[in-house]
Structure formats: structure tokens, C-alpha cells
Amino acid sequence: MGLFILRRLGVMLLTALCLTFIVFFLTNLYPNLEKLAKTQGNFRMTDEAVASWLDDRGYIDNTLIKYGRWLGVAPGWITEKEDGTVTGQCFKENAPVEERPTFCGVLQGDWGSSLVFKDEVSSLVATRLGATGKLMGFVLLVMVPMSLIVGVLAGMREGSGLDRSLSTFSIATTATPEYVSGVIFIAIFASSAFGLKWFKGSATQAIENATFENFTLPVLTIALYGMGYIARMTRASMTEVMTAQYIRTARLKGVSFGNIVLKHALRNALIAPFTVIMLQIPWLLNGVVIVETLFNYKGFGWLLVQAAGNNDIELLLAVSVVSVVVVLITQLISDIGYVFLNPRIRIS
């Protein structure tokens, strides 16, 4: 087991490295850098001005070297101007020579700074991640119980009317992406056209003060899309368990149907959905990006859109590292959790 986890961690590291390199490469292509220079400097810069702006800040160097700098394995850039001022990646302008560290990258704990927000990337990502964590927490709190209940109710009697209607419901939710359900929810519950002003169509205030009024719609929108898939997996697992030998034995012994479902079937039927729920979390990340944009909730997904839209290189890299880590860790947890939950694998 230890070896398995170690190997998985190794693959994780390799994946994260490859992925950040791809992001790095794409964001450092010259047209992107040119746009960056023009938005940071001014829009009427000549081509030479753009080139010298980029050269002063170390953007023209080889991509591999730049990537090494970001990682913290290559020395940061230092530019000496004609008038003698020295600027560098790792220190402020004209810092004394002894206070000029050579390396400043992720390995040194320095994630760089965002050019759009004029702030440290690490603190930016941390605060936004906190906001998204709150959203995700509420989503899981709504989504998991609802989907398990729907799945178990549908799966306990395969082919019944209840099964058919609940299955159709879960198919319908998987067919409703967040930007569709969000739009419909806002139109029905928050617009003046239908007159039901129950909730708010914007969740901007929910960052500090989440209330029932401003947080319900975003949470419901994400939860609904993720729900259908988990419910269907639970249903499949439940129907499989309900045809097992020991359930038949229990029925023949005369155990009541409710007791069979709650005491005999449920525990075994919930092993598979656990894996699915864990693997669903990275999927929710997509939903989070859409919903945070739609409801203007300034969390991690909103940050991703801002970083990508403005080609904010260091912020974008940090954002992609975080999302890759989320994806890979949930995979790892689902693998380990599956082994622990399933006595057949655990004991053998």
C-alpha cells in the first residue's frame, strides 16, 4: 500500500510538472507576451518598445530557462539599465547586493505576483480558494445526500414507476449544464419577468455574508448537474446488490422490505458511489467556474477566468497547479478509500 501511494505521488508530480510546463509554454508565446506588454505598458507601444519592455523583464529568454526560474531551479533574471538602476526578479529595484537572493521560485515558496491584481499570487489564490471552499462545501452538503436518496429509492425496486421517474429525473439533471440551469433559475426565481423574487441573481455579497437568499441559487445550480451522475451510479450499485443472494435469503427469512434496504443492502450499495463522488469533485470545478462567472461570486473559478482572460502568467500557473492537485488528490483518495471500504479487497 505504501509503495502504491508513493508511486501515485510520483506520477502526480510528473503530471503536475508536464501540465504547468504546457500552461507556461502557451502563455509565453510571443503574441501573448506582446498583449501582456501592451496591457501593462500602454497600447500604443511600438514593436521595439514592446521587445525592450519584455527583454527588461526576462520574458525573451528561452522557455525552459524561464520555466526553471518559475520553479526556482534557475537563477532569476537581473537587468542593469544604462542609468545604473538594477532590477531583478527576486528583489526590489536597487536593493543592496547582499539582499539579492539568486533563486525565487515555487521551490522557495515564492509564487510570484499577479500583474492584473497587483498582489501576491499565494495570498490571492488562498483567499479565493477559501471562498470557493465554502461554495463547494455547501454543494456537497446538498448534492451527496440528495443523490444518494434518489439513487437508493430508484434502485431498491428496479423497473417500478418510482424507478422510472427518478431515473428520468437524474438523466434530465445530467443533461442540464450549469449555464442552462443557472439561467433558468435566475429567470424564474430572481427576475422581474416572472415576479417571483425569492432569491438574488447575484452572489457577490455571499463571500462575506452568505444568506439563504443569495447563496441558494449558485449552490443548487452546481449540485443539480453533479447529482444525476452520482444518483445513477448509486442506482446501478443498488440494483446489483438487491439481486444478490443474501438479500434473497433475508427476504425468504421474512425480514421486512424496509429492514432489508436499510440494514442489509445500503452499506454494500454505498461503496461504489463513494468513488464516484470523489471523482466528481474535479468535475465540479468546471461547474464552479461557470457558476462563479454567472453569479459573479469572486472565488477560485472567477480568478481562473480573470487570469486566463488577461494572460496573467504567474497567477494562471498557480491556478492550474491548484486544480491539478485537486484532480490528482481526489483520484488518490478514491482509490485508497475504495480499498478501505471494500472488505473483499481489504482482507485479501
Place this chain on the structure above:
Amino acid sequence: MEPLTWTGPLGQFLNPALYVLSAVFLVAAVVQIVLGIATGGSRVVTNPDGTLSSAGGAYDLSSTATRWLGLGLLIVVLAYIVIGIFTGPQVAGIIGGMSQQLTPVWIALILTFAVSITFKRKLGLYGKLFDSTVGMVGFALVMFWVYAGVMAGLFDWITTHDSLSQVSGMKNKVPGTPMRGAEDGEYAWYLLGGDNLARDVFSRLFKGAWVVVQIAPLATVFAFMVGITLGLPAGFYGGRLDTLLSFLANLILAFPVILLFYLLVTPEIVATGIPNYMATVLFVFPLVFVGVLLNSRYYTQPSFRTPLLIVVLGIMGWMYLSLISDAGTKVAVLPEFLDLFDIDPGILVVFVSVVFVNAPTVFRIVRGLALDIKTRDYVAAAQTRGEGPWYIMLWEILPNARGPLIVDFCLRIGYTTILLGTLGFFGLGLQSESPDWGTTINAGRRLLSAYPHPAIAPALSLLTMVLGLNLLADGLREESLKD
């Protein structure tokens, strides 16, 4: 002219019936569900002669009631549509007007169903679809949008106005608003209202369907070609090849889709030509696939194989080169006079990124299926006969994996539709005046709380189309498991 209501004068008779029926239907459905949980469903008694029959009782009564009420509801809804076809917006309101505009779609749908149901026993898996209600509903929804998209896009049949022209005084008008100063021969209403640029929502909706109907299935086909061509050898050979390809697939899957779209679809990246190079790589897979498919089958008869390959690969190669080469971009290999068609660069980028996102998932499915099927006896038999590995992969394993692949194909078209909408929602790829659903939702969401109708119409359309595809996949899965 008077503004139209949703159901017009017809509604005075039909609406009360609809309301009463739906209320009673809902009550009956809830009663049925509660009784189903409480009493344990339908009870069956064994008759003295050994046959089984239902014991009746409260549950059966409620289920019969739900069925009949549901049927009644369906008839009322159909009445709106059918009366609408013949009387139009004056009598049957907005719904009638839409129904009248959609007449060719109704005819095509009825013909398709009539022909398919008549010959369903001779049509294989497609025919069996018509044994399952869920599958038929899904198929009807999908074909509705396919026909509507094709008719609106190719023949300009359904639309009432030009999808780009702006009419003064129609900005953000509610559905059913009469057009100010409509001339003779012009359609006199904006059936689903006007958007924030005073364009007709109804016409844009169906023009948008054409964009989706064009891109989504084709992109899915390409993703399947890539996934199959790489997934079969990965599963069949295993080893290093498998490790490498699986790592690459997982790498792409670990990207958040939206980040990938932002990285690939921005104008700056398009200027570097990366999407064109990706297209060059991704679009070569169908050629490889078909080439290997035919070669592995006919390589024993060179006199037949060689001309076949030359003709097929020649035509496909020409298509391929015309597809990837575009005069203004980095990849311009074909001279102008040989270039059959040019793809709008925006559409090409969207197409490439959607294929790129979908292919790894298909790869994983195909790889899993190949791993499973390669242990079967008929594969061993083919190996004993001395067949080559590609023959076994493409003519033994692939046909036997078709069931799950067909089901996944339907689901994946739906997912591709969702991805296209996501791209539009973030304003990536297609131009901002493009009528496709994602872009329209994006344009409409800014004024959502005041004027929701321009965004709701495409949202509901996307919902019904994807729902149709998912139901179709569900029906296919059910029917393919039966034998």
C-alpha cells in the same frame, strides 16, 4: 396589431383543461409514489391455474389513474400544436405560430417514425429502439433538432426573419410583440421576442441549432477516430505504449476544461497557428484509421487492395488537405485552386479544441474494452489462424465493442453540445454575432433579471437536445442489453 399571447383565443378553451389535468395528474403521481413506498408496489396473486394476475388495490388504482391522466395531458398538448399548424398565430397564439412555422419538421418527424416503426424488425439495433418508450422520446427530441437545424440552416424554411438584421423598436421586446411597420410578406411578429440588439430570438434559435447540428456530431466522430486509433493498440499491446498513451490521456483529462479552452481559443494563440497544427495532427487520424482498416482486411488480395486504397485515401487525403490548409493561416499547403473549401477559422479552432478535450475519454473507454475483449476465445482463434494484430483489433475487437461505443457516442454528442455551449458562454471561439446557443446565452445573461427571454429560449433548446441524446443513449443501452 395586437401583441400575441402564448396560446391566443384557443387558450380560453384549452388552458383551463390543461391546468385542471396537470393539477390532478401531479396529485395522482405523488399519491402513486407514496403508495409505492408505503405498500410495496403492485401485489401479484397466483391463480389456481398457475397464472399470475394483479391483485388490484389502491396502488394499482393510482397507477391506472396516472397513466390515463398522463395520456389526457399529452392529448391536450398535442391539440395546441395540431390546431396551431392549421390556424397559426391569430387563433393559437405564440405556440400556434411556432407550430405553424415548424410544419416541415413535424412532417419529417412523422414520416421518419412511420417508416421506422413499419420496418422496425428489419432495422437491427435502430429498429429495436422503437420498442422502448424512453428511446423513442429521446430519438424524437434529437431528430426534431436535427431536422429543424438542417431546414433552418440549408433551406431557410423555419425562420421568420433574418437572424442578423435589427429592427428598430424591437429591442428587448417580450415574446409575441408585433413588428412595427411590418410590410407585406414580412412576418408580422417577433414570436419569441427581440434580443438586446433587436434581433428576432426565434429565428436566431433555429439558426443556432444549425451550428450545433453541424459541429457536434462531426467533432464527436473525429474524437472517436482519434480515441479508437490510439486506444485499440494501447489496450491490445499494453506495455510501454499503453503507459505512455494513458499518461498523456490522463494529462489532458487533468486540465480543467475551461482553462484549456482559454489557452487554446484566444486570438493570440490562434495567431501563432497552434490550433492549425493541432488540426493537422488530429484530422490525420481518420485517414490512418480507414487506411489500416482496409489494408488489414484486404492485404492478401493486392490486386483489389491497392486500387481501393489509392481511391479511398486519395479522396480522403484531398478532403484532409483542403480542411487543414487555409490561405491566411500558417498551414497553407494546398494551392488555392485545389483547395475545395475553407473553414471559418473560428469554427476550426472550436472544432479542434472540442475534439482535443473529448478524445482522451474515448481513448480510455476503447482501451478498457480492448483489454477486456482481447482475452476472448474468438481473438485467440484469429491469432491461431495467423491474422495480424491490426486485423484482430479492427475486425475482431472493434465490432464486438460496438454496443458500449454506440451508447457512448450518443452521450458524447450531448457532452460536445454542452462544451460548445460552454465555449460560447465564455465568449470564446465563435464570433459574438454568431447565433449559436452558448453565445446567445452569454449575450442574454447580462440582462437576465430584467429581460430573461433572449437567454431562456436557447437554454431550453440546449436542454431538450442534450436530454434527447441522453434518453436515446439510455434507450439504446436498454435495448442492446436485452440480447
